[in-house]
Structures are given as C-alpha cells and as structure tokens.
Amino acid sequence: MRIGILGGTFDPPHQGHLSLAKAAIDQLQLDEVIFLPANRNPLKARSVQTASKHRLAMVDRMIKDEPQMSYSDMEITRGGSSYTVDTLGELQMVRPAEYWFLMGADSLRGISEWKNPIRLMKLCRLGVAVRPPLIVADVLVKLPEEYKGKVDIVNMPALDVSSTDLRGRIHRGQNVSPWIKPEVLQYIQTNKLY
Numbered sequence: 001m002r003i004g005i006l007g008g009t010f011d012p013p014h015q016g017h018l019s020l021a022k023a024a025i026d027q028l029q030l031d032e033v034i035f036l037p038a039n040r041n042p043l044k045a046r047s048v049q050t051a052s053k054h055r056l057a058m059v060d061r062m063i064k065d066e067p068q069m070s071y072s073d074m075e076i077t078r079g080g081s082s083y084t085v086d087t088l089g090e091l092q093m094v095r096p097a098e099y100w101f102l103m104g105a106d107s108l109r110g111i112s113e114w115k116n117p118i119r120l121m122k123l124c125r126l127g128v129a130v131r132p133p134l135i136v137a138d139v140l141v142k143l144p145e146e147y148k149g150k151v152d153i154v155n156m157p158a159l160d161v162s163s164t165d166l167r168g169r170i171h172r173g174q175n176v177s178p179w180i181k182p183e184v185l186q187y188i189q190t191n192k193l194y
C-alpha cells in the first residue's frame with residue numbers, strides 16, 4: 001500500500017489541502033490520503049485554535065465525496081503537541097505501508113526545526129508541492145544534502161490561499177466560495193466559527 005498523510009491544523013480545511021491531496025494521489029500513485037489534524041502544532045504561534053471536534057468535522061465534510069481520502073483523529077486522541085515523527089512511527093507499527101508525508105514548500109523549508117527529521121525520513125518519504133510564494137525547487141536547493149533524496153515533487157497549480165487568510169475573510173463577511181466547500185461553509189456558519 002502507498003499511503004499519503006496530510007498533516008495540518010485545518011482551521012479551516014480549504015482547496016489548497018484538497019488540491020495537494022488530489023495531485024499526490026495521481027502523481028505518487030497513492031492508494032489513499034489520510035488527513036491528519038494536529039492536536040497542537042508546536043511550531044505555530046497562534047495560541048487559540050478552533051476546537052478539534054470542529055476541525056475534524058470540517059475535514060469530514062470536505063472529503064466526503066472523495067473515495068480515496070479519509071481522516072484520522074490519532075494526533076488529537078494522543079493529545080499534547082503533535083510530532084509527525086511520533087505519528088509516522090505509530091502508523092508504521094499499526095499499519096505498515098509505504099508512506100509519504102505531504103506538505104507545501106513552506107513546511108519543507110522549516111523541516112530542520114521539526115522533531116527528529118532524520119528519523120522521520122526513515123519512516124516515510126516527503127511529497128512536496130508549490131506554496132506561494134515558495135516553489136519547491138528553490139527550497140530544495142537550500143535543504144541539507146541528506147534530506148534531498150527523500151523528497152518527491154508534487155506538481156499542482158499554485159494556489160495562494162491559507163487558513164489564516166480565510167479566517168479573516170470569513171470574519172469580515174467576504175466571499176470564500178472559491179476555496180471552501182459549501183458543506184464546510186455551512187458547518188462554519190451553523191457553529192459560528194471565526
């Protein structure tokens with residue numbers, strides 16, 4: 001089995017996440033992509049984040065028509081700070097497979113600061129896509145030599161969108177329909193998020 005893991009805060013989940021998952025399924029010939037909402041990202045400064053049950057519910061709604069996509073609450077259930085290396089270690093034990101951890105180029109740029117990146121890259125490969133303003137090739141050039149062979153580039157159209165921008169747009173009552181699925185927007189409105 002070839003499985004992609006898309007970790008993130010998903011506060012809220014948006015078209016950038018979906019496009020990355022779709023492109024990775026096609027180009028890396030993945031059987032499945034598992035969305036993995038973090039309990040807490042130790043590298044994100046924002047102290048207040050939307051309750052995990054809402055973030056899970058939004059991911060559930062976004063991927064409901066995507067047969068090759070699923071999600072897991074394992075980081076939320078584990079609690080505390082979410083470290084990808086721990087999650088991949090656990091996954092390789094309970095469900096051994098070939099794993100790709102999927103990410104935008106912004107995440108790859110910061111990978112040296114993650115917990116035990118060398119071990120992480122023994123547990124999985126990385127599938128990395130453009131994340132404006134960063135393109136993968138530019139980030140790769142600056143990456144430590146030992147990481148470079150672990151990266152597979154995932155080509156997708158550049159989508160300059162982030163959860164941070166979308167929270168702001170929703171808060172201001174602006175249109176977010178190009179990036180957020182109607183089912184997810186409905187959930188946001190019903191639960192008065194953002």
Ligand code: ATP
Binds near residue numbers: 129159161
């Ligand atoms: P925030 O604005 O709150 O930091 P975000 O939009 O970056 O959120 P996350 O849930 O943190 O969303 O992202 C999870 C993963 O998805 C990260 O690896 C990130 O690089 C990637 N990603 C998010 N948006 C895009 C996008 N527009 N294009 C490519 N990759 C993306």
